[in-house]
């Protein structure tokens with residue numbers, strides 16, 4: 387299990403990029419997503435989408451939205467703070 391790093395910036399609990407200081411824009415990146423869509427073929431040969439499932443595969447990354455600095459150790463904290 388990946389260790390969750392707690393931000394120590396001011397105000398307490400806010401993440402900021404150690405490289406550029408950005409504390410407002412962040413990016414969550416998924417390496418690959420498998421999207422499966424089920425279609426129903428109609429009598430006239432056309433197709434109607436029924437449902438779509440997305441399965442996340444691979445590593446999740448958490449990046450600075452300004453300079454792209456890898457802040458993945460903070461991802462656990464980020465997830466807890468998404469409302």
Ligand SMILES: [Zn+2]
Pocket residue numbers: 403404405406407408450451452453454455
């Ligand atoms: Zn940055």
